[in-house]
Amino acid sequence: MLWLPPQDRCGTRLNEILDEQTGIIMAPDATIGGGLGVQIQGIASDYILILIDGVPIVGRLSGNLDLSRFAIGNIKQVEVVKGPSSALFGSEALGGVINIITDRPKTEKISGRVSHRAATFNTQNTVVSINQSKDKLGYSIFLDRLSTDGYNLVDREERQTVLPNLNYTFNSRVFKNFNKKIRVYASGP
Numbered sequence: 001m002l003w004l005p006p007q008d009r010c011g012t013r014l015n016e017i018l019d020e021q022t023g024i025i026m027a028p029d030a031t032i033g034g035g036l037g038v039q040i041q042g043i044a045s046d047y048i049l050i051l052i053d054g055v056p057i058v059g060r061l062s063g064n065l066d067l068s069r070f071a072i073g074n075i076k077q078v079e080v081v082k083g084p085s086s087a088l089f090g091s092e093a094l095g096g097v098i099n100i101i102t103d104r105p106k107t108e109k110i111s112g113r114v115s116h117r118a119a120t121f122n123t124q125n126t127v128v129s130i131n132q133s134k135d136k137l138g139y140s141i142f143l144d145r146l147s148t149d150g151y152n153l154v155d156r157e158e159r160q161t162v163l164p165n166l167n168y169t170f171n172s173r174v175f176k177n178f179n180k181k182i183r184v185y186a187s188g189p
Helices: 014-018
Strands: 022-029 035-040 048-052 075-082 098-100 111-119 123-134 139-150 165-177 183-188
Touching: 014 022, 014 035, 014 075, 035 048
Parallel strands: 048 098
Antiparallel strands: 022 035, 075 098, 111 123, 123 139, 139 165, 165 183
């Protein structure tokens, strides 16, 4: 099992974090429009189960899930199980499991964060998050906007090497802790 603590975050997208780990390869896939699927120890991305807080992610296209869509601003840690886990998780986990664990609010006061990054090729990344936890009831809202004009590595080519892109990540969650063993939460896109 692999744990990626917050201080090791050197990228802004999930694929950038996972690409630095041994045995994990981010493989481009033409069927998802230049997106990146994940391979663990050479097993195709069709057989890698990806979870958020223990719940499977839907939205695969031709068996692949583009991990460059996921911002890491509200991720507490990422657990990676390399190798077959189909006895626990089913046939989608023949190559391994990636469980993305998100931050939970800890304070009774409303807290949040706003940040903005700018880079070459008019790349803009804005992050807004708000959360609160009070009397065993809590909520969190996370919004990430990433845009770029793209670029071209070869001047004579008509088509750009990296196409212009606009990506929004939105996640909201409400939870209630009844006691130490019973917790209920609802999460939205």
